[in-house]
Amino acid sequence: MPFWLPKKSRHSSIICHPPRLSPPTGRLLTLTLHPTPYPLPLNPQGIPAARTTAFLEAEPSGACLARRGCCFNIKKRASRRVRMMLLKKGRLLMFLGSQVIVVALFIHMSVHRHLSQREESRRPVHVLVLSSWRSGSSFVGQLFGQHPDVFYLMEPAWHVWMTFTSSTAWKLHMAVRDLLRSVFLCDMSVFDAYMNPGPRKQSSLFQWEQSRALCSAPVCDFFPAHEISSPKHCKLLCGQQPFDMVEKACRSHGFVVLKEVRFLSLQALYPLLTDPSLNLHVVHLVRDPRAVFRSREHTTIELMVDSHIVLGQHLETIKEEDQPYYAMKIICKSQVDIVKAIQTLPEALQQRYLFLRYEDLVRAPLAQTTRLYKFVGLDFLPHLQTWVYNVTRGKGMGQHAFHTNARNALNVSQAWRWSLPYEKVSQLQDACGEAMDLLGYLQVRSQQEQGNLSLDLLSSSHILGQVFREG
Numbered sequence: 001m002p003f004w005l006p007k008k009s010r011h012s013s014i015i016c017h018p019p020r021l022s023p024p025t026g027r028l029l030t031l032t033l034h035p036t037p038y039p040l041p042l043n044p045q046g047i048p049a050a051r052t053t054a055f056l057e058a059e060p061s062g063a064c065l066a067r068r069g070c071c072f073n074i075k076k077r078a079s080r081r082v083r084m085m086l087l088k089k090g091r092l093l094m095f096l097g098s099q100v101i102v103v104a105l106f107i108h109m110s111v112h113r114h115l116s117q118r119e120e121s122r123r124p125v126h127v128l129v130l131s132s133w134r135s136g137s138s139f140v141g142q143l144f145g146q147h148p149d150v151f152y153l154m155e156p157a158w159h160v161w162m163t164f165t166s167s168t169a170w171k172l173h174m175a176v177r178d179l180l181r182s183v184f185l186c187d188m189s190v191f192d193a194y195m196n197p198g199p200r201k202q203s204s205l206f207q208w209e210q211s212r213a214l215c216s217a218p219v220c221d222f223f224p225a226h227e228i229s230s231p232k233h234c235k236l237l238c239g240q241q242p243f244d245m246v247e248k249a250c251r252s253h254g255f256v257v258l259k260e261v262r263f264l265s266l267q268a269l270y271p272l273l274t275d276p277s278l279n280l281h282v283v284h285l286v287r288d289p290r291a292v293f294r295s296r297e298h299t300t301i302e303l304m305v306d307s308h309i310v311l312g313q314h315l316e317t318i319k320e321e322d323q324p325y326y327a328m329k330i331i332c333k334s335q336v337d338i339v340k341a342i343q344t345l346p347e348a349l350q351q352r353y354l355f356l357r358y359e360d361l362v363r364a365p366l367a368q369t370t371r372l373y374k375f376v377g378l379d380f381l382p383h384l385q386t387w388v389y390n391v392t393r394g395k396g397m398g399q400h401a402f403h404t405n406a407r408n409a410l411n412v413s414q415a416w417r418w419s420l421p422y423e424k425v426s427q428l429q430d431a432c433g434e435a436m437d438l439l440g441y442l443q444v445r446s447q448q449e450q451g452n453l454s455l456d457l458l459s460s461s462h463i464l465g466q467v468f469r470e471g
Contacts, residue, residue: 124184124253124254124279125256125279125377126184126255126256126257126258126279126281127144127255127256127257127258127280127281127282128180128260128269128272128280128282129144129257129258129283129285130260130263130282130284130285130338131259131260131261131286132261132287132292132331132334133292133296133303133306133331134287134292134295134296134299134303135285135286135287135292135358136287136362137261137285138154139361139391140259140283140285140356140358140361140372141154141257141259143372144257144372144376144378145211145212145213145257146212146229146384146387147212147373147378147381147384148225148381149255149378150212150255150256150257150378151186151211151213151252151256151257152210152212152257152259153183153205153208153211153257153258153259154206154210154259155206155259155260155262156179156183156191156206156258157179157180157260157263158206158207158262159179159191159194159195159206160179160194160262161176161262161305161306162194162305163193163194165305165309167309168309168312168313169309169310169312170265170312172262172309173263173264173265173268174268176262176263177268177269177271177272178190179194180258180272181271181275181278183250183258184278184280185278186247186250186251186256187247188246188250199242199243200242200243201239201240201241201242201243202214202219202238202239202241202243203235203239204243208239208246209231209232209234210231212225212229213249213250214238214241214245214246215229215231215233215234215237218245218248218249218252219241219245219246219248220237220238222238223238226383228387255376262306263334264310264331264334264337265338265341266341266342267341269282273345273349273352274349280352281353281354281375281376282352282354283354283356283375283376284338284339284342284353285357286355286356286357286439287357287358287359287413288359288413288436288441289328289332289431289432289435290420290425290429290441291414291415291416293324293328293416293420293424293428294416294419294420296324296327297324300324307324310327310330310331311326314326325427325428328432332431332434333434333435335435336438339355339438339439354371354372356368356371356372357440358413359458362410362412363410365389366389369384369385392410414453417450422444422446422447425444425450429443429444440458440460441457441458442456442457442458442459443457
């Protein structure tokens, strides 16, 4: 006998039966009788109206004696037809549920990626200008340092070397690396180990006046942040600011740039390149060793301590007249080692490295500065474009070992050709031949070639032009 499911109870767990009729027998269901609060309509034959046939017979648990009829709670699954219907509905619900989950995961991942990108864009950018002495690194440092978004420090590792003057460059690598990491993270307490105890001024930092960020707000209000700062005037007006203002200035800028010449091995930098707390980019600046040698001859006294640390244990065994060449040999070899080490790094780390020759910079200062800024994510502002043009087209040779003056940089880069005797040039080429070949500097074989300024000694087909981006 078919059952009728009233509208008020239309769901798969209720079956209703008219009064005084025993429920039909069946095999699959067990029913529990419950009196209904409303009469069940009967058809003319006296049986329940068949509103649905989607139910199997039932195993009765007793006759329905209630005046208004009975309803049965289904304890087990219904007929095959019902099971198929429910199975289809279940599959549909599972499919819809899976789609909802997929959409939810997609939305979650999209939001997470968007937030990660925003977080990445807010992370400070850390830039290390890696070079050697007298290679134009002070000028490149100023290209970054004069930008209003940049906090710049010049050679903070000077404090390490001047504290351990009897040590060697290799022994000091770890201390220098740890200092740079702390400074990149704006933790200036690292200088406590290398400065006298007690209250300090920001003038305690080596060449602090070269940093525009320490000559303008929030450190010093004498100079607007968006104007080119004058180290000479800054030194007069801003030197008495407390040392803790250095950390405040660092944290107020989105770019932290350090210029360093006291790394002779890239291996010492590996922990910085892979440190997740840093967003490190390396600008590797090189210069013609002959021009470097000529410049070092004019700054022998200023560089004496550094040269002794570079020579290390060889200082006592090398004749004094040969020491400048041996120091250059060590410096040139370090540049070769850095370049070769970069080529072995994973591609992702190589993308954080930019190779720059000083001669390329002074030949096309605006184009190369654009390349530098693009590499780290800075905008080349109009007032900086004017300053770069003027500072590379001025007059004068510069009178201080660490200052960047307005001078004709292109002529300065060629000054060695008419100021160095060929005998010195030849000896230096023997000491730095491998570096010159790798970095793209052609050797001269006579005094005549050296003096022939129409002969371009800068190669455009060197290995680095093929391996690394040159802009």
